[in-house]
Amino acid sequence: xxxxxxxxTACPMGCKLIVRLDGNEVVQVLGHRxxxxxxxxxxxxxxxxxxxxxxxxxxxxxxxxxxxxxxxxVPKAKMQEILAILRDVDITCPVKMGDVILKDIADTGVDxxxxxxx
Ligand code: SF4
Numbered sequence: 518x519x520x521x522x523x524x525x526t527a528c529p530m531g532c533k534l535i536v537r538l539d540g541n542e543v544v545q546v547l548g549h550r551x552x553x554x555x556x557x558x559x560x561x562x563x564x565x566x567x568x569x570x571x572x573x574x575x576x577x578x579x580x581x582x583x584x585x586x587x588x589x590x591v592p593k594a595k596m597q598e599i600l601a602i603l604r605d606v607d608i609t610c611p612v613k614m615g616d617v618i619l620k621d622i623a624d625t626g627v628d629x630x631x632x633x634x635x
Pocket of ligand 1: 527528529531550551555
């Protein structure tokens with residue numbers, strides 16, 4: 518049986534989690550003080566996800582780059598694919614904060630949104 522160790526970041530308590538796995542199946546999560554931490558540990562050990570904030574090229578605005586972010590967490594395993602897609606994005610201004618720049622990036626169901634007006 519494999520064990521993975523994490524610090525839970527779901528709240529400031531920072532509980533030390535131990536996740537016991539059989540292959541990719543979670544057998545037990547130890548060290549959590551609540552259900553959120555148990556879920557966090559199980560997800561982190563099997564399919565970790567993160568928010569992503571980056572920039573895309575923009576034409577016709579005050580700046581050559583538009584800051585963007587994901588509308589929800591995306592799988593860490595898809596980060597390189599997502600960044601490769603965003604490297605080829607070239608939007609034309611004007612853009613409003615919250616505009617959808619790309620829908621369903623890399624088949625994640627998550628959209629890429631503008632972080633500011635440009
Ligand atoms: S396990 Fe619960 S109490 Fe502990 S850090 Fe995670 S969310 Fe907070």
